[in-house]
Amino acid sequence: EDQVTQSPEALRLQEGESSSLNCSYTVSGLRGLFWYRQDPGKGPEFLFTLYSAGEEKEKERLKATLTKKESFLHITAPKPEDSATYLCAVNSANQAGTALIFGKGTTLSVSS
């Protein structure tokens, strides 16, 4: 059975204090790993897709990396507007089509 585990559950940072969020996965045949951002009261918003170990994607202060067992979302010099819940999801050979299995997320709070 595919599993996605995110850590930590919650993270508090000061503005400018860089850190990383972790997403560990156990799947049979990874076909894609996805990162989403979710603000309170809203649906998740797509950030990145990673397909193979060693791949990296960047967007503003966010950088996602992928290994054979986990993915990291690095946040460089965060600002209060980066506060949100970050969700990781996988699509694997166990799932039909493009269905995604989500982790429970990491809630990031950035204070000024």
Add this chain to the structure above:
Amino acid sequence: DAGVIQSPRHEVTEMGQEVTLRCKPISGHDYLFWYRQTMMRGLELLIYFNNNVPIDDSGMPEDRFSAKMPNASFSTLKIQPSEPRDSAVYFCASSPPGRRYGYTFGSGTRLTVV
């Protein structure tokens, strides 16, 4: 583009009542997904459609849940009869073909069954 549109945004109903949630996907997206989000279980896939055809409904928790997609621009998720444990936020999402495109989620329907 207005994005994925869900209605209603909030629904409060009494146990035993029928509840219908609605979704309009983005035009041109041929995949549609229904997810449920709770604090305990996170986001769970309930069912998804490809070109209006249900592909995988293994996540539908019970026979009380049913979903339809009569055309490319409309889908419904129905719960009959509703129970307090169905209280959650229900999201609809759509995507174009290919895995390189993430889903676009709607704003969700917060369902409370009392």
